[in-house]
Amino acid sequence: MFHLRAAGVSLVLDTRGTAAHILHWGPDLGDFSASADTFVPAIPPSSIDVPLRLSLLPSLAEGWSGRPALESGHGFRLAEAHLQDQTIVVRSSSPDSAQEVVTELELSPEGVLRVRHRLTNRGDAELAVPGLDVLLPIPHEASELLDFTGLWSHERQPQRAPLRHGVWSRESRHGRPGHDDAFLMIAGEPGFGFRNGRVWATHLAWSGDKRIWAERSALGGNVLGAGELLAPGEIRLAPGDSYETPWLVAVFSDAGLDGLSDRLHPWIRGFKNTRMPRPVVLNTWEAVYFDHDLAVLSDLADAAAEAGVERFVLDDGWFTGRRDDKRALGDWTVDADVWPGGLHPLIEHVVSRGMEFGLWVEPEMISPDSALAAAHPDWILGSRPTPAPPGTPVSAAGPTWRWQRVLDLHEPGAYAHVRDRLSALLTEYPIAFLKWDHNRDLLTPGTAHRQTRALYRLLAELRAAFPHVEIESCASGGARIDLGILDLVDRFWTSDTNDPLDRQSIQRWTGILIPPEYLGGHLGAGAAHVTGRTSALGFRLATALFGSAGIEWNLTTATPAERRDIAAWIAEHKRLRPLLHSGTVVRADTADPAQLIHGVVAGDRSHAVFALVTLGTPAAALPPPLKFPGLDPDRLYTVRPIGVPPRTMQDAPPPWLAAGSVTLPGRVLVEAGLPSPLLTPEQALLLELT
Structure with missing residues (x-):
């Protein structure tokens, strides 16, 4: 026993x-x-x-x-x-x-x-x-x-x-x-x-x-x-x-x-032995897409540094022949036509502004239109049986997906090619971070086990050789978030959408398993790239505050007022980061599905940050009170709003909010709560409790 x-x-x-x-x-x-x-149970009849x-x-x-x-x-x-x-x-x-x-x-x-x-x-x-x-x-x-x-x-x-x-x-x-x-x-x-x-x-x-x-x-x-x-x-x-x-x-x-x-x-x-604090990131994808230009990206790096960004990540489009998403995967050399001096001028500028440099890669994939596919068609997953009889023709199995196929990492030559090309990049350039993408399903029966094991081996080998490099698991957004790969990566890209309305739900449920500091959440442009939905800046900022925060927006196009709000948000995130990335995550059960309440409470329960979020139109003119789970019932807490004020539709706010703060016992805040302000749909009110 x-x-x-x-x-x-x-x-x-x-x-x-x-x-x-x-x-x-x-x-x-x-x-x-x-x-x-x-x-010991009973023995039923007919058993x-x-x-x-x-x-x-x-x-x-x-x-x-x-x-x-x-x-x-x-x-x-x-x-x-x-x-x-x-x-x-x-x-x-x-x-x-x-x-x-x-x-x-x-x-x-x-x-x-x-x-x-x-x-x-x-x-x-x-x-x-x-x-x-x-x-x-x-x-x-x-x-x-x-x-x-x-x-x-x-x-x-x-x-x-x-x-x-x-x-x-x-x-x-x-x-x-x-x-x-x-x-x-x-x-x-x-x-x-x-x-x-x-x-x-x-x-x-x-x-x-x-x-x-x-x-x-x-x-x-x-x-x-x-x-x-x-x-x-x-x-x-x-x-x-x-x-x-x-x-x-x-x-x-x-x-x-x-x-x-x-x-x-x-x-x-x-x-997890992941570096703390988690740096604030700017990723270039939704800022410039494939339009890589040293002057444009240098201006973007300047704007990022002025806002307080700590890591600048160059996304897809930097390698030879990669002008769109239909070609060149597998050819992991810097495009000399776009970057005649290599990535050195951009990296030197980024580092001079006090930021780390990161790079996007998709090492498990290969484009049929690539130099690698022309030289090694037999490295494409599903191109022939394994092991292949002599003279077996090459004909990759299944359709392409995003105009790409899968590189067979079980093939020693393909594995060595990826390892050596990434090692060369990490040796030549001071790269602190790899955004590691994976944009399609395998669609080849009987290969998932060997491909996954090869991936784990490759990640482990690169981490051993370059222990200072952090890796983000991205699989066309959030298609590979699990505790198997978390042993080998430092961050997850939670989803390809930066629309805060969708992100509220995605982050809420992903966070049951994964702590917030491992979940990338970025501030996007006013009109979301994926949905086209327009969202208020305050709602976007509040949504991205709680995880591994970053920006996915061309800041050079933001207004001076927006840039001031973003800089203030980054400063607030850095101030709260020790709490956000170590505390206890709490989520209230709300009576109205249009309203969410979530927060993080310090381990000693002396400090907390909460968000009141309205996803849609409330069910009643007066929504349910704001309750704050996880507080110490026997301590006094001062509650005050922080961040960009949300849009409301009310003749007068609750008196406690009009006063700027209120101090109450934790037991009152947990059990009775506070009268809720009347937020319009797709807004968020941030509250700090001390």
Whole structure:
């Protein structure tokens, strides 16, 4: 019997029989081991003649008729189990001893559970791996599901449904998680919200094809599960070889969705060694697009420096022949026609203005119209079978996507080409940051595993060689945001849209898993590039304040008044950055869906910043009061507005706001709140509490 306990969470694993069974995962039950036998279930009619309990590797062989852990259907018997550095290690074997599975279960001090399997072929013949998932039990009251879907520039849109009998499975076949990535599978008590209800959640830390699912069995067992989605024959193990699953990250909360973040954010901050504070960025994409010109970009760098920007990133269009998005990917040399002196003059100007320099790349891709494709057509993913018989013709599989194909990083020559070209750039130029893009699905069956593993290896090799260079994971916006790649990058580009109305939702839901300092959020132009929607400057500034802040706008076209407001916003962000990027993220459950309230509260609860956001027309003339979750009920707080004042439609504001500030006990602010000003749609009021 093994019992892991941390931060109000416990995992109980019974290893006394022929298989290891998870008796409990969820709230801490204290010393549970002595009572374990009392939780053995009854034996129902028309079933196996022993109690049915969920093992680590459930299968038909033990009476489990739900989705199995290993699809080959073998029954595994427990060989041995031990505790190693606060990790339970369990070894199980198939009846013929030809397959061995080692399972690791670890519980962090924050209460985050991680589980993975390693399957080893102990037989004499090759072994095909059809799929190997991690399954965890959830209780019957966890009967409502929340997961996510989305589109390009509309990622992580929530969807909720009851958990009925059968399997609810979300599968990704993009070769990357995709804009419709389920992201998290959350099961909870009906009606759970951000601040209420018990919830159990899983996330697969993997950047390739995957499935994440929930099942309610008519036999009584309820589970959450996840694993890499493998194509037939994609993983074949020679005798002695092993396949290791991605980590399943699992979290329990008795305080709603914010309780998940309360565990996940400190845990992620603990294992990430990312530089703080996060620099304010200006990215050139929506400022100049492909129109690269030294004089124009130097003027933009001057405007950025005057505003207080700390990092200047040159986006797509700098390399040979790249005048639009239809050509040249793979030819990672600076275009001598556009940049006769290389990038040195621009970088020298940027650095002289006190900023770091960053560069956009898309190393996993190749344009059919490129020198690299002409020289090495066999490096295009899907161009021929692997391994290819002699004389196999080259004909890339599937249609192009954004006029590009995928470079096969599993091919040694292609891998070396990308590594060496990026290394040459990082050696020649003082580049502090790479915006690493990935603008299409793979669309080549059976290649996602090897491509993802090659990507991880490439990122690790570059980070080891250039430890000062930070990397942003961008996949046509937010199509590759997961904890597998977070080990190797320092920032996510949350979405390709900078429209603040869309960003409010995208950032809200992405932030359940990922702390705000890893989520890039930029101030765009008044008319959004993606949607064409026009937004007030204050709304755009307030939306971009809370994450890894930046600008995606040609500041030379801004009015003097706008530039003053932007400079003041950057100064305010820098002042608040220690709080925003270390505190506890809180989100209120509001009665009116047109109104959002979210904020960040310091760890000692002495300081907080909140935003009241109106997404649309309120349901009532007088909206619900402003309540501030997460404060200390026994302390006094002064509340005052900051930032650009929002547009309102009211004959008079609430007296507390007209006075400029108010001081009240935390208990009043949490439970009763403050009368809300009457903001017009698509506005935000920022409030600082001290």
